[in-house]
Amino acid sequence: MADNQGTALAPVEEFPGDVHWYDLPDDDADPEEADEPSDTRFRRILRKTRSLLGRSAAVALLLAIWEILPRTGIVDRVFLPPLSEVVGAGYDLIVSGELGEHVGASLGRSLAGFVLAIVTVIPLGLLIGWYQPVADFLTPLLELFRNTSAVALLPVFTLILGLGETAKITFVLYACAWPILLNTISGVKTVDPLLIKSARSMGLGPLRLFQKVILPAAVPTIFTGIRLAGAYSILVLLFAEMVGAKAGLGYLINAAQFNFRIPDMYAGILTISLLGLLFNQLLVTLERRFSTWRTT
Amino acid sequence: MxxxxxxxxxxxxxxxxxxxxxxxxxxxxxxxxxxxxxxxxxxxxxxxxxxxxxxxxxxxxxxxxxxxxxxxxxxxxxxRGVVFQQYALFPWRTALGNIEFGLEAKAVPGKERAERARHFLELVGLGGFADRYPHELSGGMRQRVAIARSLAFDPEVLLxxxxxxxxxxxxxxxxxxxxxxxxxxxxxxxxxxxxxxxxxxxxxxxxxxxxxxxxxxxxxxxxxxxxxxxxxxxxxxxxxxxxxxxxxxxxxxxxxxxxxxxxxx
CATH class of the missing domain: 3.40.50.300 (P-loop containing nucleotide triphosphate hydrolases)
Incomplete structure (x- = not known):
């Protein structure tokens, strides 16, 4: 954080102290695929399967260890049930419809907060990035808040907004706001001055300049913020759902732990991971579509 | 004069x-x-x-x-049209889109815009590169696009x-x-x-x-x-x-x- 002190709001790729389990390497780039076009179909499939296997080797290893350690008694299977038991518990939760209900509740909150953040924060970021007086006025406040962990503020949200949905969605919104805001500001501020000069030389006024140059130039950076916010929206929701919720994956994990339904708890955790992974992948795909023109 | x-x-x-x-x-x-x-x-x-x-x-x-x-x-x-050393092309627009930029600024109607942009792209010898993005073009090609962009809106002076x-x-x-x-x-x-x-x-x-x-x-x-x-x-x-x-x-x-x-x- 020290390098950011005193300077304008820097673009934020990561928040310090977070675990980035969702930022797995991209799967699309497959250098082996490019050459040897005359290859047979069978060999191509074989190669693809092999590379897929190679990439998922670490995950497979982890899952195998998860299965073996409790079974051999090295780890107490009460606290860490074998993977097969967890999958079985997850299957039961799916069949009973319970898991679907929790996933639905969580996704609803995450998406609501996430979408609200996009809708409200991008305009704010554009304003701050474009109008220096607004930036001068708000930057100290923003610096203060962005260095305050969202999780630390959770009790405040609960105190003011109660235990209902409003507090949870607002909490997600708050956490999602930062990556979007900071990336939007930096997207606007880092537009190549030469492009602005070139557009100005063609007689564009401030408004058209903003619409035709600043905005399109900032889109990829803004989208990076959106992608990060997407990950946060699921990540932080769990905290909110552990306090005074009656449904949701956070509630499921917490309640299962209290009631000693340990396999259910692990099933909830796995679901969260998969959900986060899926959401991130979706946003990465979208991001790529919006920034085809951006090189390197 | x-x-x-x-x-x-x-x-x-x-x-x-x-x-x-x-x-x-x-x-x-x-x-x-x-x-x-x-x-x-x-x-x-x-x-x-x-x-x-x-x-x-x-x-x-x-x-x-x-x-x-x-x-x-x-x-x-x-x-007046300005051509810069570093091309100053808009990277999110294709070659054709870049040439159309000045025409949009001039409020040339849509259909005529594309036609005129195409004409000037051909004038600088890049007729086949209309849909390429700047990063897909060589330096010389980029500068040709930039020149075509400045010519397209028909300025009296080229700087x-x-x-x-x-x-x-x-x-x-x-x-x-x-x-x-x-x-x-x-x-x-x-x-x-x-x-x-x-x-x-x-x-x-x-x-x-x-x-x-x-x-x-x-x-x-x-x-x-x-x-x-x-x-x-x-x-x-x-x-x-x-x-x-x-x-x-x-x-x-x-x-x-x-x-x-x-x-x-």
Whole structure:
């Protein structure tokens, strides 16, 4: 954080102290695929399967260890049930419809907060990035808040907004706001001055300049913020759902732990991971579509 | 007939942390004739680009006046097109989209816009590259697109700021040739900044030589060849012009270097 002190709001790729389990390497780039076009179909499939296997080797290893350690008694299977038991518990939760209900509740909150953040924060970021007086006025406040962990503020949200949905969605919104805001500001501020000069030389006024140059130039950076916010929206929701919720994956994990339904708890955790992974992948795909023109 | 009239133009900048202002240009008098190709050479840091910015209306002079067709220049406009050394293409637009940009600024209706953009893309020999993004084009191709963009909205004056300086020698020569033929075809008034004496002599009907900082017009030389056909650079006249300008510039380059040493030390 020290390098950011005193300077304008820097673009934020990561928040310090977070675990980035969702930022797995991209799967699309497959250098082996490019050459040897005359290859047979069978060999191509074989190669693809092999590379897929190679990439998922670490995950497979982890899952195998998860299965073996409790079974051999090295780890107490009460606290860490074998993977097969967890999958079985997850299957039961799916069949009973319970898991679907929790996933639905969580996704609803995450998406609501996430979408609200996009809708409200991008305009704010554009304003701050474009109008220096607004930036001068708000930057100290923003610096203060962005260095305050969202999780630390959770009790405040609960105190003011109660235990209902409003507090949870607002909490997600708050956490999602930062990556979007900071990336939007930096997207606007880092537009190549030469492009602005070139557009100005063609007689564009401030408004058209903003619409035709600043905005399109900032889109990829803004989208990076959106992608990060997407990950946060699921990540932080769990905290909110552990306090005074009656449904949701956070509630499921917490309640299962209290009631000693340990396999259910692990099933909830796995679901969260998969959900986060899926959401991130979706946003990465979208991001790529919006920034085809951006090189390197 | 004069297209651009510049009288007593000076430009000073305030340098941050320094009390005294920094004079980039002072007392510039220059007439650019309608339809002529004027090249402007000078040592680096002599304010060539500043002068171009002033004509483009991107900045205002500290003193003096600039007129275009008798009207004072108050700001940028589509009657002047600027071509920058670093192309300044919009990376999110295709070659065609970039050319359309100026036409959108001019409020040309959609259908005509695409047609006109295509025409100018073909004029610079890139008919087959309409859908390429700038990062998919070579430096020379990018500069062609930039030139086409500036020509498409049909300005009366083309202002070019060392447009070929970043290109390799071969590409530069072929673009120079093409620019000349475009100039002959379109009859635009061109003000072309360069630090290459060869380029200045090859392209310009007149070459204006600037002094070192603060920039002034030192001398203007008429360049006339009997014929532009063949290898112009091999003609003895070419060498004479070249040498003459080189002599005029040498003192200025030396002065610029002294100035640099002084300001660093």
């Amino acid at each position: 004069n297209k651009i009239t510049i009288r007593g133009v000076g430009k000073t900048f305030r340098v941050r942390g320094e009390g005294r202002p920094f004079a980039a240009l002072s007392g510039i008098d220059l007439d650019v004739r309608a339809g002529e190709f004027l090249t402007l050479v000078g040592p680096s840091g002599c304010g060539k680009s500043t002068l171009l910015d002033l004509i483009a209306g991107l900045t205002a002079p500290t003193s003096g006046t600039l007129h275009l067709d008798g009207r004072p220049i108050n700001g940028p406009g589509l009657d 070019m700021d060392e447009p070929f300086a970043a290109l390799d020698a071969q590409t530069r020569e072929s673009l120079q040739e093409e620019l000349l033929s475009i100039w002959e075809k379109t009859g635009k008034t061109i003000v072309f900044i360069t630090h290459g004496i060869d380029e200045a002599v090859y392209l310009g009907q007149r070459v204006a030589i600037m002094t070192s900082r603060p920039g002034r017009i030192k001398q203007i030389i008429d360049v006339a060849f009997d014929s532009r056909a063949g290898d112009l650079r091999a003609e003895p006249r070419f060498g004479e012009y070249r040498h003459h300008i080189w002599t005029l510039l040498r003192d200025e380059v030396a002065a610029a270097r002294r100035d640099e040493v002084l300001s660093v030390g």
